[in-house]
Amino acid sequence: MKSPYSYYVEPFDLNERPRRFLEAFGAILRHSNYGLVLDTYARTSAKCSRCAINCPIYENTRDVNDIPCHRSERVLRIFRRYFTLSGQLRSRLWNDFTLTDEYLDEMAEHLYHCTACRRCKFACPMGIDHGLITHLGRWALAEIGITPKALVVATREQLEGKTHNTSAIPVPALMDTCEFLEEELMEKYGLPIKFPIDVEGAEMVFFPAVSDYLLEPDTLMGNAAVMYATGGSWTIGTQNFDGIDYGLFYSDRMWDRIVKAEVAEVRRLKGKIALIGECGHASRSAKVGIPAFCGKDAPPVVNIMEYTHRMLMEGKLRLRPNTIKERVTYHDPCNIARSGWIVNQPREILRAICADFVDMSPRGTMNYCCGGGSGLVSVDEVRAWRTGAAGKRKAEQLRATGAKYLVAPCANCKKQLKEVIEDNNIEGMEVVGLHDLVIKAIDFSTAPTYAQDVAAKEEK
Amino acid sequence: MEAWLEFARGPLFRIAFFLMALGLLRHLVLTLYNVWRGMRRAGDKNLPWKTIFINTMKWLFPFKNLNNRLWYSITSVLFHVGLILTPIFLMAHIALWERVLGFGWPGLGRSAADALTLLTVVTGIMLIIGRAASRESRALSRFQDYALPPLLLVPFVSGFLAMHPSINPFSYTGSMLVHALSGDLILILIPFTKLAHMVLLPTTQLVSEVGWHFPPDQGVNVGIALHKENEPV
Numbered sequence: 001m002k003s004p005y006s007y008y009v010e011p012f013d014l015n016e017r018p019r020r021f022l023e024a025f026g027a028i029l030r031h032s033n034y035g036l037v038l039d040t041y042a043r044t045s046a047k048c049s050r051c052a053i054n055c056p057i058y059e060n061t062r063d064v065n066d067i068p069c070h071r072s073e074r075v076l077r078i079f080r081r082y083f084t085l086s087g088q089l090r091s092r093l094w095n096d097f098t099l100t101d102e103y104l105d106e107m108a109e110h111l112y113h114c115t116a117c118r119r120c121k122f123a124c125p126m127g128i129d130h131g132l133i134t135h136l137g138r139w140a141l142a143e144i145g146i147t148p149k150a151l152v153v154a155t156r157e158q159l160e161g162k163t164h165n166t167s168a169i170p171v172p173a174l175m176d177t178c179e180f181l182e183e184e185l186m187e188k189y190g191l192p193i194k195f196p197i198d199v200e201g202a203e204m205v206f207f208p209a210v211s212d213y214l215l216e217p218d219t220l221m222g223n224a225a226v227m228y229a230t231g232g233s234w235t236i237g238t239q240n241f242d243g244i245d246y247g248l249f250y251s252d253r254m255w256d257r258i259v260k261a262e263v264a265e266v267r268r269l270k271g272k273i274a275l276i277g278e279c280g281h282a283s284r285s286a287k288v289g290i291p292a293f294c295g296k297d298a299p300p301v302v303n304i305m306e307y308t309h310r311m312l313m314e315g316k317l318r319l320r321p322n323t324i325k326e327r328v329t330y331h332d333p334c335n336i337a338r339s340g341w342i343v344n345q346p347r348e349i350l351r352a353i354c355a356d357f358v359d360m361s362p363r364g365t366m367n368y369c370c371g372g373g374s375g376l377v378s379v380d381e382v383r384a385w386r387t388g389a390a391g392k393r394k395a396e397q398l399r400a401t402g403a404k405y406l407v408a409p410c411a412n413c414k415k416q417l418k419e420v421i422e423d424n425n426i427e428g429m430e431v432v433g434l435h436d437l438v439i440k441a442i443d444f445s446t447a448p449t450y451a452q453d454v455a456a457k458e459e460k
Numbered sequence: 461m462e463a464w465l466e467f468a469r470g471p472l473f474r475i476a477f478f479l480m481a482l483g484l485l486r487h488l489v490l491t492l493y494n495v496w497r498g499m500r501r502a503g504d505k506n507l508p509w510k511t512i513f514i515n516t517m518k519w520l521f522p523f524k525n526l527n528n529r530l531w532y533s534i535t536s537v538l539f540h541v542g543l544i545l546t547p548i549f550l551m552a553h554i555a556l557w558e559r560v561l562g563f564g565w566p567g568l569g570r571s572a573a574d575a576l577t578l579l580t581v582v583t584g585i586m587l588i589i590g591r592a593a594s595r596e597s598r599a600l601s602r603f604q605d606y607a608l609p610p611l612l613l614v615p616f617v618s619g620f621l622a623m624h625p626s627i628n629p630f631s632y633t634g635s636m637l638v639h640a641l642s643g644d645l646i647l648i649l650i651p652f653t654k655l656a657h658m659v660l661l662p663t664t665q666l667v668s669e670v671g672w673h674f675p676p677d678q679g680v681n682v683g684i685a686l687h688k689e690n691e692p693v
Binding site for chain 2: 023024027028030031032033034035036037039040041043044045046047048049050052053054058064067069070073086121123125126127128129132143152155156159160251252253254255256257288291292293294295339340
């Protein structure tokens, strides 16, 4: 039988799917705040189609199924029919919509044609957050087993596997990698920059996207160099060193468990802050999830770019201006930029070190998604869709900048943008992390005296 | 027909008005109650109040949001201006409101009221054409999306005709009866259709934010409800 989805799924129970879906949906509505949201959206949605203009995917495909409001209506329709009084009444009075297997299959396909970038939210006069509906719909589908296999397999390894991380990196391999990076830093900069492991009482416990240990050594070296130069107290925990949280993309139940594991590690090491590496979804899932799911005394969440920016502003990090001569541009990861959380900080850092920084347009809170958002970047079988339908708009934007370095401080965006560049034949552009460039510009000559600076100031 | 007209703008109007008021009050109270309940359950009690307020104001007075589909947006805003102001500030209506509410307020001059009415009718027709002509809107539209705008225009057209006997092909009483009945029907429909956004719109930005504020035990509870608490991932 041909699969109704463009992504692979694990075998799932085909019996009575509509009934089981409604059970799951009902349980979610009962125990969460989504009921209020759906109720309000179902009453106010005016079907004005303004969101279509803000969706880069619809702009490319011109397929009405890709209009954000059309996608959300698939979920709202089920809500109206089965979970509101008027829907139940209507279905008794005359033939009304009935949830079928085909309907679920179509919905499952289209909810994964959305990168949950939430750009459409700004176009909706009614304030409907279609990203939230995608988020909710995917959770309900996950409870009957319809989720891209790539996301489930990674989450399974993270929560129940031996290694407790999505890339299945064993602890000895992590230690080897860190040692190797330390040697590399010694060789390049002649400085004893450390990756502190399992240091109890360190202020910040570090959770990068774990794939950085395999794919982005330069970013990690940049992170460690900033910590060294600013005297930051940080550590990597061996029980949990993965900031990736696919729960944000397909199931709040998993989201909850993953952030709790992060907090447990911070507490084990007696840390005060969860420091998240250069990764959009890891940052947002922790920033939103940790205070939501982990109690009142949950540790605050800081993104490494926020830290670096603060150090720069406080004068504790000295960067050499105009170190990067080539043209540089910056891609806003939706998960940290859409809410306005991290927009200007990285730009101020880049302006401090780049001779030729250019911005894309639109940018910041109105940026275009890389096309791999909401976990789709991990779904390799949809690459053609990701770099075509979802990534073409981004590709045009990238080409227009003519930049040599594309700074994308997000593990998912990086992988996706590399593929966008390859599949759309953009010449001479290299995707890097923010700290890949920062490390080249750090003025280490003053760095070791930083502690003395502080002492001197305190004396005064 | 005179008796029917008296009924339509007397008892029926009062019933319709109170149905509307009660329905909208129910929407508003329930929404605010659920916002309060949602935030009481939520693990993270901090709401970005400033952002919510700014976004709400931006859409209540959407002058900065016109750039996306410019003509459609301007038409829509003008339509709403006419739709909101005319029924409230027309002299003849204020007398009617006084009968129900017991107090009145200053009204619009005759020519201003005429201009607002024509503006509403013209922009309303443009919106209907716009909806039917746009591929995206067609794909989204339900029955009520096509049916409500023409219905909203009926009292405007009939009221305008009644006030201008020289161009009115129908009798005054007939026009007024259509005017009053359609107005009553609209009032009754407001709480049951998307027109409810007239009170819910100021809450939607808040509601969306509350949606991202989760109860700490929602995942665990859903797991228990579905007997999945011990099931592997």
